[in-house]
Structures are given as C-alpha cells and as structure tokens.
Amino acid sequence: MQIKSYSSRRFIFIFLLLLITQFSISCNVALPTTGKNTKDKTTTDKTTKDKDKKDDDSSKTLGDKQLQVHMLDIGQGDSLLIITPEKKSILIDAGLVKAAPKVIGALEKNGIETIDLVVASHPHADHIGGLPKVLDAVPAKKFLDSGQEHPTATYEKLLTKVKEKIGKLTVARAGQKFELDSGIKIEVLGPSEPLLEKVSGSVENANSVILMLSYGEFRMLFTGDSEDETEERLLEKGFNLKAQVLKVAHHGSQYASSKDFLKKVDPEVAIISCGEDNNYGHPSPPTLEKFKNDKIKVYRTDLQGEIVVLSDGKNYQIKTEHKATSDIWEGRTSSKSKKNDS
Numbered sequence: 001m002q003i004k005s006y007s008s009r010r011f012i013f014i015f016l017l018l019l020i021t022q023f024s025i026s027c028n029v030a031l032p033t034t035g036k037n038t039k040d041k042t043t044t045d046k047t048t049k050d051k052d053k054k055d056d057d058s059s060k061t062l063g064d065k066q067l068q069v070h071m072l073d074i075g076q077g078d079s080l081l082i083i084t085p086e087k088k089s090i091l092i093d094a095g096l097v098k099a100a101p102k103v104i105g106a107l108e109k110n111g112i113e114t115i116d117l118v119v120a121s122h123p124h125a126d127h128i129g130g131l132p133k134v135l136d137a138v139p140a141k142k143f144l145d146s147g148q149e150h151p152t153a154t155y156e157k158l159l160t161k162v163k164e165k166i167g168k169l170t171v172a173r174a175g176q177k178f179e180l181d182s183g184i185k186i187e188v189l190g191p192s193e194p195l196l197e198k199v200s201g202s203v204e205n206a207n208s209v210i211l212m213l214s215y216g217e218f219r220m221l222f223t224g225d226s227e228d229e230t231e232e233r234l235l236e237k238g239f240n241l242k243a244q245v246l247k248v249a250h251h252g253s254q255y256a257s258s259k260d261f262l263k264k265v266d267p268e269v270a271i272i273s274c275g276e277d278n279n280y281g282h283p284s285p286p287t288l289e290k291f292k293n294d295k296i297k298v299y300r301t302d303l304q305g306e307i308v309v310l311s312d313g314k315n316y317q318i319k320t321e322h323k324a325t326s327d328i329w330e331g332r333t334s335s336k337s338k339k340n341d342s
C-alpha cells in the first residue's frame with residue numbers, strides 16, 4: 001500500500017511535470033505567431049500612444065478612397081509625396097543631396113515602386129539636390145521641370161540623370177493639365193511666359209512650378225519657392241486660387257504669402273517645410289503673424305516632423321509625426337541677406 005501510494009504520488013508528480021513541460025513547449029511553439037502579434041500589438045499600442053501626442057485634426061471621418069499628401073521632414077528644403085486613391089504617385093522635389101535616403105525611405109514605406117510624375121519646382125539645391133539619387137533608386141515615368149536656365153553642377157547633374165533614366169523632360173507652363181488618376185486633377189498655374197525676369201529676390205524662385213491639386217471638393221495649392229512677384233502674376237492671370245490647404249511658399253519666407261494672395265487662396269490650413277537649424281529666417285515672424293491674424297491653422301515640419309494631409313474628396317484631415325516641439329507661432333530671424341535666401 002505504501003509503495004503503491006508512493007508510486008501513484010510519483011505518477012501524479014511526473015504527470016504534472018509532463019503537463020507543465022508540454023504547456024511550456026506549446027508556448028514556445030506558439031511564440032513566432034505570438035511574437036508577431038506582440039510586435040504588432042506593440043506597434044499598435046505605440047501608434048495609439050503616439051497618436052495622443054500628435055497634433056491631429058481628425059474631427060471628420062474620411063471615406064475609403066483617400067488622397068495622401070506627405071510633406072516629408074527633410075530639414076531645410078522641400079519634398080512632397082502625393083499618393084492618389086488609385087495609388088499613382090507624384091514627387092515634388094527631394095530636398096538637399098543629404099535628404100535622398102529619407103525620400104527613398106518614404107517611397108519604400110509607402111510601397112511606391114515607380115513614381116508616375118516627378119516635379120522639380122525650381123533648380124535650387126534644397127529642392128533638387130536629392131532627386132538624382134531618388135531617380136537612381138526608384139524608376140520614374142515623367143519629369144516636370146520649371147525649364148529655367150540655371151548652369152549649376154547640381155542642376156546639370158539632375159538633367160543628365162533625367163536624360164539617362166527617363167529620357168524626356170516636360171517643361172511646365174501655366175495651362176497644362178495632368179490627370180494621372182481618374183479622380184485627381186493637377187493644373188499648372190505657373191510659371192507662365194514670359195518668365196519673370198526682374199524680381200527683388202531670386203529669379204529661379206519666382207519662376208517656380210505652381211500646381212493646383214484637386215480631388216472632388218478638396219483643393220491644395222503647391223507654390224514652390226514663389227516670391228511676391230509670382231503671386232502678383234497669379235493674381236493678374238485671374239486663376240481660381242481657392243484651396244483649403246496651402247503649401248506655403250518658400251519655407252514661410254517674408255518675401256511671399258502676401259495679404260492679397262492669401263485673401264484669394266483663403267486657406268484653412270497652411271503647411272510649412274523648413275529645417276529646425278536654418279538661419280534663413282524661415283518661417284518669418286511677419287508671415288506667421290499673417291496666418292495667425294487670418295485664423296489659418298499652421299503646421300511646420302521643423303517642429304512637428306512629417307505632415308500628412310488626407311482627403312476623401314469631401315473632407316480632409318491633417319496628421320503630424322509628433323506634437324510641436326515649441327510654439328508654432330514663433331518664427332525665426334535671418335542671419336542672411338535676401339540675395340542668399342534659399
């Protein structure tokens with residue numbers, strides 16, 4: 001009896017041990033899936049957590065067919081990636097040479113294997129510097145350029161790359177229309193002939209490619225590095241400039257975003273791309289003041305990281321990578337002359 005009782009206790013012990021081991025093995029076997037789920041969960045949790053910290057304007061829910069405009073956080077310069085509901089892509093500028101990896105990363109992250117349209121707003125290094133490397137990494141179908149004389153090594157390099165990779169260059173002129181996606185319209189509003197010659201700032205800036213993107217009731221205006229004279233020309237031409245979202249000209253410089261121009265565009269939101277370490281005075285305090293007085297909501301890459309505009313053709317939302325690191329309405333002062341204004 002003693003022995004039997006001992007052996008049955010031993011049997012129970014072994015049985016329990018086996019059960020525990022089995023359970024533990026089961027857990028281990030299940031780990032890869034559990035691990036993935038855990039990872040996904042962490043990402044989701046993180047997203048939810050980060051979301052609390054973001055400056056999101058998600059008051060309106062959007063339908064499925066969404067247009068995305070990503071203003072990438074590439075430091076001083078511009079780079080905007082547009083993805084249409086039919087997954088067509090448009091890349092406007094690619095920042096300085098050093099910004100190329102970030103732009104390529106954004107294309108990969110968004111699953112873009114071919115860029116349908118690449119736009120070089122104007123031939124300055126903080127807009128086209130990264131483009132040759134981007135064209136090396138990702139094939140592109142069409143290239144739209146401001147078509148200005150600008151004999152710099154950076155621009156020459158880009159033109160050579162476009163010839164090699166795409167073959168053809170399209171010169172942007174007001175009146176052209178592009179329809180890459182059945183629901184999306186892209187209209188060229190500038191530059192127009194004759195190109196602006198006498199400007200107080202930079203001629204290359206003044207003849208930037210100006211685009212109006214529309215999707216249903218939603219409109220967004222892309223201004224490159226426009227100057228006051230560019231805006232005067234746009235007003236003279238009598239274009240419909242009305243847009244809910246304005247890509248602020250020239251990184252928020254004080255030499256653009258005139259009162260008359262803002263009145264005509266009448267934006268609800270203004271998005272600014274500039275570097276947190278820039279000494280060009282971007283964005284400028286007087287420009288920010290104008291937006292503030294007009295009750296235009298401002299978003300800045302230098303303070304909030306990447307800015308994403310989403311629209312379903314009716315409503316729109318703005319999302320930022322993170323919460324503003326300091327006061328949105330506080331501009332920067334310049335240590336450069338107007339001639340050196342990038």
Ligand SMILES: [Zn+2]
Nearest residue numbers: 077126225342
């Ligand atoms: Zn610029």
